[in-house]
Amino acid sequence: MPQKVDPDRALRKYRTQEYPKEIWYLIAAFIFIISFSRFFTLLVRNACRLLRASASKFEGPSGGDAEYGQELPKSPSRRPALSIRSLLVALVNFYRIIVFRTTIPIGKSYTLNLAEVVVTAVYITALFTWSFVNCMSPSFHLNPSNPSPSPSPYYADSIRLGTTSSGRKLDISFWANRTGTIATSQFPLITALGTKNNIITLLTGVTHDQLNYLHRMSSRVVFVLLWIHAGARFDLGISGEEWLTLWMRGGMFALVGLSVLCIVSIRPIRAAQYESFFYTHFALVLLFLIGGYYHTKKFNYHSYIWPSFLIWGLDRFVRMLRMAFFALSSKFLLSSTSAESSVSLLSPHLIRLQIPRPSGFHWSPGQSAYLVLPGISTLPFEAHPFSIASTDDSCYTPKVRSGSGGDDNGDEKKVQNVDGLNGEFVGKLVFLINGRQGLTKRLLDVAREGGEVKVKVLVDGPYGNSPDLRDYETIVLVAGGSGVANCLPLFLDVVSRGREGSNICRRVVFVWAIRDQSHIDWVASALTQALTDAPSSLQIAVRINVTGAPTEPPPSAPDAWEDDSIHDVPSSLESRIPDPSQVEKSKSKNSLAPSLLELPCVSIGRGRPDLKSMLGEEVECAEGRMFVNVCGSQGISRAVRAALRANPFGGESGVMRGGPSVTLHVESFGYA
Numbered sequence: 043m044p045q046k047v048d049p050d051r052a053l054r055k056y057r058t059q060e061y062p063k064e065i066w067y068l069i070a071a072f073i074f075i076i077s078f079s080r081f082f083t084l085l086v087r088n089a090c091r092l093l094r095a096s097a098s099k100f101e102g103p104s105g106g107d108a109e110y111g112q113e114l115p116k117s118p119s120r121r122p123a124l125s126i127r128s129l130l131v132a133l134v135n136f137y138r139i140i141v142f143r144t145t146i147p148i149g150k151s152y153t154l155n156l157a158e159v160v161v162t163a164v165y166i167t168a169l170f171t172w173s174f175v176n177c178m179s180p181s182f183h184l185n186p187s188n189p190s191p192s193p194s195p196y197y198a199d200s201i202r203l204g205t206t207s208s209g210r211k212l213d214i215s216f217w218a219n220r221t222g223t224i225a226t227s228q229f230p231l232i233t234a235l236g237t238k239n240n241i242i243t244l245l246t247g248v249t250h251d252q253l254n255y256l257h258r259m260s261s262r263v264v265f266v267l268l269w270i271h272a273g274a275r276f277d278l279g280i281s282g283e284e285w286l287t288l289w290m291r292g293g294m295f296a297l298v299g300l301s302v303l304c305i306v307s308i309r310p311i312r313a314a315q316y317e318s319f320f321y322t323h324f325a326l327v328l329l330f331l332i333g334g335y336y337h338t339k340k341f342n343y344h345s346y347i348w349p350s351f352l353i354w355g356l357d358r359f360v361r362m363l364r365m366a367f368f369a370l371s372s373k374f375l376l377s378s379t380s381a382e383s384s385v386s387l388l389s390p391h392l393i394r395l396q397i398p399r400p401s402g403f404h405w406s407p408g409q410s411a412y413l414v415l416p417g418i419s420t421l422p423f424e425a426h427p428f429s430i431a432s433t434d435d436s437c438y439t440p441k442v443r444s445g446s447g448g449d450d451n452g453d454e455k456k457v458q459n460v461d462g463l464n465g466e467f468v469g470k471l472v473f474l475i476n477g478r479q480g481l482t483k484r485l486l487d488v489a490r491e492g493g494e495v496k497v498k499v500l501v502d503g504p505y506g507n508s509p510d511l512r513d514y515e516t517i518v519l520v521a522g523g524s525g526v527a528n529c530l531p532l533f534l535d536v537v538s539r540g541r542e543g544s545n546i547c548r549r550v551v552f553v554w555a556i557r558d559q560s561h562i563d564w565v566a567s568a569l570t571q572a573l574t575d576a577p578s579s580l581q582i583a584v585r586i587n588v589t590g591a592p593t594e595p596p597p598s599a600p601d602a603w604e605d606d607s608i609h610d611v612p613s614s615l616e617s618r619i620p621d622p623s624q625v626e627k628s629k630s631k632n633s634l635a636p637s638l639l640e641l642p643c644v645s646i647g648r649g650r651p652d653l654k655s656m657l658g659e660e661v662e663c664a665e666g667r668m669f670v671n672v673c674g675s676q677g678i679s680r681a682v683r684a685a686l687r688a689n690p691f692g693g694e695s696g697v698m699r700g701g702p703s704v705t706l707h708v709e710s711f712g713y714a
Contacts, residue, residue: 050215058220061172062227062346068168069231077245091513094546132697135690135704143683143706151676152309154255162259169263173224173270177216214274219341222271225264226338226346229331232260233350237357238412238505249506251427258307265304268297289340296333299326317420317480362423365414365500368400384494385485388474388564392524393482393489395428397471397499405434406508407531408671408709411471414500418484425502426481429673429709431527431565432472433534467534467568471501474527474564509707511536512545515666516702518657520553520682522674523561528709529554529673530565537572540580549581551660553651555678557590562638570638584644587651653678654685661688661702662695668702673709682706 145153235257412425477486521529695701
């Protein structure tokens with residue numbers, strides 16, 4: 043008896059093979075567009091910088107010095123600037139407001155901007171469209187009364203309506219395997235999005251921590267597709283012999299591993315037990331990829347699996363090679379004393395970790411590094427990311443300091459450190475770390491031993507993009523609690539480049555919300571030195587807001603970790619916040635930072651800062667380009683985003699009326 047021939051087999055196989063490739067064409071096109079936009083922007087920015095530098099040679103030095111202190115510059119007279127250029131700049135600002143500053147809250151501690159929401163929707167739509175499009179069997183549309191393979195007169199209508207002659211809208215035999223293949227094709231992308239060193243970051247400039255959201259999102263979409271694939275195969279039927287095969291067992295192990303991984307990666311679970319999640323993630327991903335490899339090898343789709351091992355292995359190799367190089371350079375090129383790292387306690391919950399800069403390690407303000415602490419880390423290569431709170435002195439040209447405060451008259455004397463930088467935060471890696479749980483809790487216990495405790499540290503980095511602040515006339519830096527570790531090096535960089543004359547900044551505002559007045563001492567010496575050495579042509583305002591109790595609550599208290607809170611102060615704590623007048627009276631008696639508090643450009647407020655009003659005033663008085671950087675909790679990030687959603691086409695400070703073009707950079711804490 044002749045074997046029954048499946049007329050749709052070749053078509054199903056063709057679509058199962060080709061549709062994953064078409065999805066990759068779409069992804070590649072998207073990455074190309076982002077990369078092209080990035081390189082074009084860099085090209086235009088550098089060209090404008092060269093033109094400005096050429097023009098400055100003929101203009102000579104600028105006129106009088108700007109005012110130094112807290113007062114805002116006079117608001118410039120806004121005149122309608124109806125031009126093609128102003129219209130384009132207004133459109134760019136409108137795009138930023140809609141895409142990046144419009145957010146959707148996810149719980150109380152996380153938000154997604156509209157760009158992330160759109161990318162998520164497009165990705166889900168693409169994968170599900172290619173999974174279920176063209177799932178109709180042409181054999182159903184053949185005219186049964188005609189033995190020839192000519193289609194029936196209802197063939198075109200059934201294709202248009204998405205139904206078969208039997209009334210089925212989707213033929214399960216078409217999408218059962220296709221969903222699995224499309225999901226499998228995304229494994230290299232998911233792996234690349236989860237690594238620290240990947241080609242996507244290299245091309246697009248999107249940092250690995252920003253890509254990490256896409257890593258989790260794409261994994262969860264693939265998780266759904268794989269369960270659809272498994273359910274469809276169960277519906278079609280699996281023979282007893284197939285259950286005993288290696289490829290079937292491998293597929294089951296892979297699906298179970300991914301399912302458990304998606305459950306433990308939910309934000310509340312991951313945040314509560316991050317280190318346990320770290321180890322579980324590694325084991326389950328290994329189980330998932332090995333099982334998936336043997337499952338897909340049966341159908342010759344394993345070419346989507348082995349690149350994942352290669353991508354992950356290459357990333358690990360680069361990171362280990364870097365750590366080994368920096369460790370050896372510190373051992374052989376630095377003296378035994380200067381090569382030692384130390385940890386000290388700044389407050390009951392905050393640690394300062396200082397590491398001598400390894401030879402060849404260079405970073406820019408705002409970047410971070412991954413640290414491995416042998417003896418403190420649970421596993422030999424358990425790495426945790428921390429913001430670098432110091433600046434790299436090799437990035438600046440040492441100049442001759444003339445007197446104090448940047449006065450051009452006076453005896454000249456050469457200085458060892460770069461002007462505007464304090465020795466405590468220059469030439470070495472400094473990290474300000476909150477001791478919460480896991481590794482940071484163990485590090486906190488070490489620091490509580492007293493003094494500067496010597497520790498061994500392996501460094502991997504730097505990571506992240508550093509904002510280029512050379513092209514902005516007004517710069518506002520907003521920090522919440524330990525977020526000062528990100529904003530402080532940016533502030534020191536602006537001051538140093540101001541002395542060099544390598545930027546055009548005329549005004550910089552440093553806003554810091556802290557719970558306890560004693561936290562000022564974390565960075566008081568660096569701020570004092572920078573303000574003392576700042577050029578008189580740079581107007582500076584430092585605004586410190588004490589938002590909580592004057593004494594640290596015990597670790598068991600609910601508010602023990604809210605040192606970066608910018609929300610309303612509970613009524614039970616409001617009376618414990620020091621009054622600004624009392625703070626002023628205690629300046630001379632406070633041994634933590636008396637010289638900083640005595641400077642005229644430094645002010646201290648009570649309660650949370652009014653960011654909407656403050657940023658509105660800065661925008662109103664700014665001209666040219668304005669940059670705002672914020673680092674802190676999700677609350678402070680949301681507040682800054684909301685304050686910068688002004689209409690660029692209207693209002694006195696709108697771009698169309700000569701107002702500033704505002705760029706916002708957000709570094710926030712939280713899990714997705």
